Amino acid sequence: MDGCEVSPKREDLCGSGTAVDGTPAPERTQSWRWLARRVLWPTLVIGFSAAYAVQIAAGGHPIRLGLLGAVVITCLILLERLLPHRSDWGTRGDAQLPNDLAHTLLGAGIGAGCIESLVIAAAAYGLLPLPGDSVPRGLWPTHWPLALQVAGALILADGLYYWKHRLLHRIPRLWKIHAIHHSADRLHTLKATRSHFVEAILRALLIVAPLVALGVPREVLLWYSASIVIIVPLSHANLDVCLPSWTHWWLQTPQWHRLHHAADPALANTNFASLCPLWDVIFGTFAHPDEAEANRVGLPDEPLPTHLIGQLWYPFSSITRPRDSDGGPVGREPRRNSTASFES
Numbered sequence: 001m002d003g004c005e006v007s008p009k010r011e012d013l014c015g016s017g018t019a020v021d022g023t024p025a026p027e028r029t030q031s032w033r034w035l036a037r038r039v040l041w042p043t044l045v046i047g048f049s050a051a052y053a054v055q056i057a058a059g060g061h062p063i064r065l066g067l068l069g070a071v072v073i074t075c076l077i078l079l080e081r082l083l084p085h086r087s088d089w090g091t092r093g094d095a096q097l098p099n100d101l102a103h104t105l106l107g108a109g110i111g112a113g114c115i116e117s118l119v120i121a122a123a124a125y126g127l128l129p130l131p132g133d134s135v136p137r138g139l140w141p142t143h144w145p146l147a148l149q150v151a152g153a154l155i156l157a158d159g160l161y162y163w164k165h166r167l168l169h170r171i172p173r174l175w176k177i178h179a180i181h182h183s184a185d186r187l188h189t190l191k192a193t194r195s196h197f198v199e200a201i202l203r204a205l206l207i208v209a210p211l212v213a214l215g216v217p218r219e220v221l222l223w224y225s226a227s228i229v230i231i232v233p234l235s236h237a238n239l240d241v242c243l244p245s246w247t248h249w250w251l252q253t254p255q256w257h258r259l260h261h262a263a264d265p266a267l268a269n270t271n272f273a274s275l276c277p278l279w280d281v282i283f284g285t286f287a288h289p290d291e292a293e294a295n296r297v298g299l300p301d302e303p304l305p306t307h308l309i310g311q312l313w314y315p316f317s318s319i320t321r322p323r324d325s326d327g328g329p330v331g332r333e334p335r336r337n338s339t340a341s342f343e344s
């Protein structure tokens, strides 16, 4: 069923050629916008995936994969200029942009170092299957077809991510690490990596380490990494795309992830997965974009330091526990009845 045409709300957003912030598109641009909004997202997902498939099949050289990631980000930033979801959510005039870039570089550097250390340790202990290895090194079914191994690894890794993410929201001390990601008052591509560097360490320890310990081959790990680089920046991009309703059940989409960034704590405590909403459906935290819209994002009730050093220190500062309208601390999961209307 096509959500672009069925739901009254989606029809307003997708069918009128009017931006969410109310800016009408010039009439001569409406026909290309109509088409672009429908084909851009699937084209990018398929195109980026094909580019990664070529690189991974060619051996997955780290520098070439890194450059491909930079190409993905650059493409999205350029496309945001052509087809913005909101004109006031762009990188222009974003005073936090230097901090976004600093968090990105810190997280990428420290995260890559952690993962490299894990892989070296796994290889030293004989856990990592080598190319052409006929003997399984761990519990991972290396004899399965690659596509099945990739699918299994993505589902498993996303399940680990889901619970890591929920704990970051539930435990006040951990929330202070994650709050930096939610503090953005607008969403665009570079907000995807606006996270405290401790999150990169947690990702390596709680998601990559279990996969490595199971003996997941390097090629499958590269596909997990590629999936994150494709889907996560796309889901933060300030792109005006229109997707069929069913898409939001299967992949993290911009509309689906915007609900997680909503200023409303009840909405922000939904949609925790990073790739596939499966785990949110299973554990009752799924919210569909047809049911709600995140017009306001960020943490208006929990102002974070605006300077980089203050943001880096924030997780180690005292817990003040500001209250939301339900009386619960902002950032923690609300009581059960607060999310009831969004549960599947």
Ligand SMILES: [Zn+2]
Binding pocket: 165, 169, 178, 182, 260
């Ligand atoms: Zn979150």
Ligand SMILES: [Zn+2]
Binding pocket: 181, 192, 236, 257, 261
């Ligand atoms: Zn996010």
